[in-house]
Amino acid sequence: MGDVSVVDTGSLAEEELRQADRIARQRWMRRHRRDLALQVVLGGGLPVLLLGLWQLGADVGIIDQRFFPSPVRIVARSYDDVVNHGLLPELAHDVQITLIRLLIGFAIGGAIGILCGLAMGNVRMVRDALSPLIYATYPMPKIAILPLLLIIFGIGNVSKVAVVAVGVFFVTCLSTVTGVLYCNPIFRDVGRSFGFPVLVQYTHIVIPAALPAIMNGLKLGIGQALILVVSAEFVSANDGLGYFIWSSWQIFDISRMFLGLACLAIGGAIAVIGGDLLERWLVPWGNRQ
């Protein structure tokens, strides 16, 4: 084959070649390590720097500690609250309730979004029927329909789950439609030219081809879901992380509020990383180096 070449260099040249290869490898490793170290220092350094400035500003007195307690003070207070004043069960309960609303809403919205998107992408009649409705309602801020959902589903958990589901539905559905419509036509041609039955063309070509777009929609959906669940809890709940943050602000317990925000940030980061890992697992052919 064209890729194989046999070069007879003799044993002496072979030794030289090995030596050169070793040096090239070492050089490459060094550069690789330096790049990695730089990435960690820069990426991790900026947050640390900002926290440091905040701490410094608070210590010096430029920042009013009544509104912005210093990071050290927040950590100390939070630790004290959680460990000594029994805040842990309350916080755990709120995190749990938010998580449940989030996951159920995400699952329902994502599932309906994917099914609807596949139907719209594959069946012209479904696309013609649903497109105007979906594209007209898509730009509406989803939190604006919370009052409507409250009327329909009551002020309990169902309305919060519903608003999350609606938000996730739109991004997932539209991403899926795009994924199906922009499936490289050559792949369909291959399926048809090899005589694949229509059902096999869907399951073995259209869906895998749309999978990267679907994953992208779900990842966007996670962000939407977080925004919506917290917003809904701000205005109409008496538990959940959103309620925890909002009530802290109302009683002006700033450090408690930051504790809630930190929980949210950690949750968001876990969701994003989880989404990336899931994508790597489901889309191993994706454009990774």
Add this chain to the structure above:
Amino acid sequence: MSEVVVGPRTTVASEAVLEVRDLSRIYITKTGQSVVAIWNLSMTLWRGKVLSLVGPSGCGKSTLLRVLAGLDRDYAGTIRWATQQGRPATATVFQVDSLFPWLTIEGNIDLPLRVRGLQRGARAQRIDRYLTLVGLDAFRKAYPHELSGGMRQRAAVARALAVEPLVLLMDEPFAALDAQTRLVMQQELLRILGEVGPTVLYVTHDLEEALTLGHQVALMSGRPGRIREVRDLDFGSREDVMAIRARPQFADLVKELWQGLAAEVGTTLQ
């Protein structure tokens, strides 16, 4: 179908696998104009022979391939196949990357076989045979994006050969490769075709490639596309691409055919 074959003059002693008679295809463009892509095209493919089809771009080569591959059914005329005996009529090697990026090389070859209902053992056998044939046995677990362009096209050739079609359709399979890789691939293809002996319709716009690979070459006229003439090719052995090209008859034929082709390119440019 081996009885009377009306068609281009040929001395190739063989049985007709595919006969196309008076094939026409008219497109309606988005602006409502009709374009006659192919008009009354007739041709014959002979068992175990490679027919190279050359023509200026836009002459309807790809349209013809799409019709034969079953991707386009809005044609007029008749297409007659020899008895298929459970084999698919065609398999196609496309010009662009057509391997499914979500399957490994092995998976890509396996899927059409699975769809055709082959048993596991038979599938494994064919995968082994054709991957070895194209020299990719070591890369069976690799994903397409991990291979070079030339390797991907070889895998596509293996995928098409593995279903053992009546006719192998090749649509400028090496057009996207660089000149050196293209030559190596032509050499490879000669060897592979020699070993498997399939009936092939090889479409290209490269006259020299057509003459190198074909047992016959068919020249297409510019739009509307039809076969202008068919020549039998014999440059001695079909083993070494460079030896074939070094033949004096080769250069003479290139020169002669180029004149006609150049005139056709002129008409499609107008």
